[in-house]
Amino acid sequence: MSLQEVTLGVGCLDSQRLLANAKKTFAKLPKEIIDLGHVFAEAGYELALVGGPVRDAFLSLTPHDFDLTTNARPDTTEGLLEKWGAATWAVGKAFGTIGGRKNQLTVEITTYRTEAYEVGSRKPVVEYGDTLEGDLTRRDFTVNACAITLPDLKLVDPHNGLQDLANGVLRTPVSATQSFDDDPLRIMRAARFAAQLGIDVSEDVIAAMEEQAHRLEIVSAERIRAELERLIISPYPRRGLELMVYTGVCDIVLPEFSALRETVDEHNRHKDVYEHTLTVLDRAIALETDADGPVPGPDFTLRFAALMHDIGKPATRKFEADGTVSFHHHDYVGAKMTRKRMKALKFDKQTTEDVSELVKLHLRFHGYGDQSWTDSAVRRYVADAGHLLEYLHRITKADCTTRNRRKALYLETAYADLEKRISELKAQEELDSIRPDLDGSEIMELLGLTPGPEVGKAYKYLLELRMEHGPLGKEKAAELLKVWWNIPQ
Template identity: 60%
Template sequence: MPYLPAGFPDGAWLPDVVVELGEQFAAHGFELSLVGGPVRDLFLGRTSPDLDFTTDATPDEIIATVHGWADAHWDIGRDFGTIGIRRGDDTIEVTTYRAEAYDLTSRKPQVHFGRDLGDDLVRRDFTVNAMALRLPSLELVDPHGGVRDLVAKRLRTPATAEESFSDDPLRMMRAARFASQLGLEVTDDVREAMTAMSARLEIVSAERVREELVKLICGQYPRRGVDLLVETGLADVVLPEIPALRLTDDEHRRHKDVYQHSLQVLEQAADLETDAEGPVPGPDFVLRFAALMHDVGKPKTRRFESGGGVSFRHHDVVGAKLTRKRMQALRFDKESIRAVSRLVELHMRFYGYGEAGWTDSAVRRYVTDAGDQLERLHRLTRSDVTTRNRRKAARLDHAYDDLEERIAVLAEQEELAKIRPHLDGEQIMAVLDVPPGPTVGKAYRFLLDHRMEHGPIPEDDAVELLRSWWSEQAT
């Protein structure tokens, strides 16, 4: 049965495997402690999905200790002292006491194994993660006041902040991530070190930075995390497009700068996420990141008009290109890049609907262009309304309600998500008696445009329409 360590809040429990593994190591004469995030989460009244352990045993000794007890093990992290273990449904990692440090030019940490739990804890990133539970006794080891800091919602480093961030510059990103996930405030010395050492983040691989960024954006308080990145200069390294927004007034002067507007859109988009059964289960990185990046094209497209106003024509298209380039630099997968950049490109498409109204053709194109991002586009567009003018906000909200209703009606009538030309390629070649080639492509696009403009028509009418178009091409 699960264990509830003494002194922890209700809801904090440990699976059987934790104590069983401690007993296994003790029987072989080795120390073992649950460490880091899982211990922190116990104080937050929740169970961590990850089980991380530290020990004085070397990787070879770890393997020998769990031999016959574990169902499987793997040593892909052996160079860093980590051995993966599976027992039943539990997957855990055991790491030899260690210390890591970067030199000034390397992207890879230098690893040194140790034999003392205290030395291991002092090298960890923050005090709230520098706590351990000795096993199997469940004795709490908290030499740096992690519990006090967690209660005070304070983020400190066990060693000096400069030493900690020099050992691993990615920890500066983690500070912003914990501000987002846990609502923690960094101490003055941590903030000062992050600001002074922000350029050191450049030596960390894009993949590691990306993973921290995703966790930050998906946190409970993403605005806090982004703000900390910008205020310390880390965003100049990771997302330079975001601090650039602080220099750009929006065209309606509703905000001090577009930066604050973008943070508000990010928060509002997160509020519109659904539960697991809905179309956009939260936290949804694609929606949130598109909300943050949706206006990054404005600095490059800002123009001062003769009447004293400011315009940002085509900032949606420019922003999509900048977003795609930034996500490629951070080594995001192609699907995420496609989805986020598409949302950024389409986020202005709705505007004008309320005043001018849209034809059925325009509604079809809106749905078709959004494709599988339609539900996210609905939420991004609604989130982009941050005006303090209640009448205008209500008008835009009602207009989008109307658009969604029209989409629903057309979708029921025409299967909007599956819009295709009246005839497929094989039918086109048969009607025109032509082989595969450019002509078929032109005919396909003509029929698709007609479908968008006029809706579905019977197949016989489509054949006559195609023949008429073809005769015009020959003249």
Template identity: 60%
Template sequence: MANEFQGGPADSVGFELDPVILELGQLFQDAGHELSLVGGPVRDLFLGRESLDLDFTTDATPDRTVAVIKPWADTYWEIGKAFGTIGLRKAGFQIEITTYRAESYDPESRKPAVAFGTSLKDDLFRRDFTINAMALRLPGLQLVDPFGGLKDLRAGILATPGRAEDSFSDDPLRMMRAARFASQLDVRVSADVLAAMTDMAERITIISAERVRDELVKLINGARPRVGVDLLVETGLADRMLPEVSALRLEADEHHRHKDVYQHSLQVLEQAAALETGDDGAVPGPDFVLRFAALLHDIGKPSTRRFENGGAVSFRHHDVVGAKLAAKRMKTLRFDNDTIKAVARLVELHMRFYGYGDAGWTDSAVRRYVTDAGPLLERLHRLTRSDVTTRNRRKAERLAFAYDDLESRVTELQEREVLDSVRPDLDGQRIMELLGLKPSPVVGRAYKHLLELRMEHGPLDPERAEAELLAWWADQPESRAEEAGPHGDGADARPDTDDADPSREDS
């Protein structure tokens, strides 16, 4: 039966703990050691959030911890033993138990020099923020909160146990964690934390790209990503790790001839997140690819901005430029190739829809839209809709109506045709048989011609497809060279090579 902890007179929050937690606490107490649930899991208990990853701290050395948990755990590992951490799994919970620590840092290094401590209060003091510097002693369920973390949590304030400058000097990644918590937990940073983040932003450059990337993903996937991104930009942290977003704050001209691209991008991010669907929907949230593409969709504008005659402002080809900038930045942050390609492709395609409402599209254009988007189509739908931030209601309604119409046409075509993987009506093997060719670039050209016909007219029956291919072939120089015979010009027009075989169906 689960026990319930009720704080002191000032604490009206109660919660239940899983028996696994209490059982582990009893094991350590019986062995003569202290054990406390600590950090994020304690914070989440007060927020009513469930956590399957549990962090504990103890006065036991790593070797003593192994001796206590070895007979009880489903499995355990000692990968973090040098840092005082033993990991284990029990009844579906992932658990880490760390010996009290008193760390010191080399100011020029991102790696702490670990020294084991003997005091729970000292261990809590070294933690990043007061809301994470609370502990629950086990198995007696006594709340240990020496730095007012519960008070700060209720007030929605992010503060540090000691001086913010000392905390961020010890581990500069904590500055990004502050922005991430602002996004995830709907808290605001205290004045001294904000000042320290601003003054010390340059120190983020000593942190590995992988750690920065992981914090950025958590921030973007938070409940209020706009707040977190704005904090990165305001403090100058974004200048060091996401400068393309900072650059969106285009210098406002005195005549206000263009909208605020930075605030527009934040609004698009916010609107895209709101269009995510549930776990069983087309784009389950939080979806990092959609959200990050929404944030970056206009990063090509600063370098493509031009002031035209008459005072107009243009950003020609900012979609293509932005896609390249997005890919380059994500590579620097060590994102995987699939994520990079997906985000960059959405940035590249985000302007494709505009013009549909003015002139309409042929079925061919709709097919191209679907096939170019491929598996990103549902995300592209949401990104395009999110990109409408105008305050002109009539314009917003017109764009929404036009996109409703486009989606309806996409659905109708998908019901008649398989658009997700459009291919020519003849495969490479059949092309070679009909034209008497071996694998060569000519086959690739023929394949591309048939694909264009498929896009333009939809599915063709085999007889018409073959007739169209033969008609195309009659106009090709290679066909005329064959007719000229072995002594004519270009008699050897069919290279016998397998290099870059374009005749495969997956070309």
């Protein structure tokens, strides 16, 4: 059962059903986990599975990450893991976490703790705790503050997280103000869980998000980016994004998106860009494929490009003399803004370039139906899209949100025709890897050149011919190149 199938009814599930789900799921725990529980118990220490794995088990999802907590200090934990037979690592030891691997099973065990940020600091200060209940109290939300003790598999739920999950509400174990003050990243996690679980957020949490949104400025860009990525690929990203905008969190994390609300036009001279963008996101998600398709969902690049595709509009909006509104070059402006924001959030280079390129290209199709494109124009469209062609198909289709049925049908028919022509040309010419009919070595031999700028110019000329006329063959290409280079025939 997928997460989406489960969370569709999360607010309607009763706690007894969720508990029954967990019992079935934990009955299938790897034997090594139970054995590890015995190792700790025999040494006089507590061990419990905690957080996400427990929450997911309530939703009939088999845990793949085994996050464990204990009253043993890190050095002791490391020794007990070795006794269990694991290879260990201590990368997170400063934060009380020791990792281990036995066979194909990986675990992370963290000493009971509390953590808080010092004023102005980007790194949490860690203090060890002594009780499981105390450790659960410092967790972010009640739905994540449940534990299953090992090896006896008993539920510990001091904050009624199971009932909150059944009711479909996100609360904090302590006051939301205190919780977010301890760790401001929880503000982003609230939005992420709204998107991931399809869950409502309590008024207490919403108020604290509004009051403390500015404290996200002390959290590292990498941690914020990680939460944003998880939100975007969740089953319900719109819920999380709307919550971020409503509480002002988006003004800190993704101000270019929240700024789209500024384009609302009380005279209705153009569509609501903010609502349009959320609709495009929904439509793009609906166009994702299964694992065997070209864009398996959930796909971050597709979704984030849909979210950012019109962020250049506020900066380019112009009221024309005839009463219309224009957003000239918002695609190029938006691409620059997207690249800048993604760099600030420390996204990897490839993802940044891919999303920015899709933002830049999202208008390329416009005008196709008004004036038939030449084969050369179709080739350029495919060449410019490159490996992002299937993504561009989906962004372009998702961007058609008009309520005018005749216009929608017209655009749908036009794009279907473009896809057909691309397919036909691809079959004829292997369009994915367009190259001139002569390579660099052949150009140099024919023109008597050595490596340098002149070879590049000749190569570009042949590529233009290839785009314009399709495959020419080496003999014809050589003939035209000589004429261009002014070599007597």
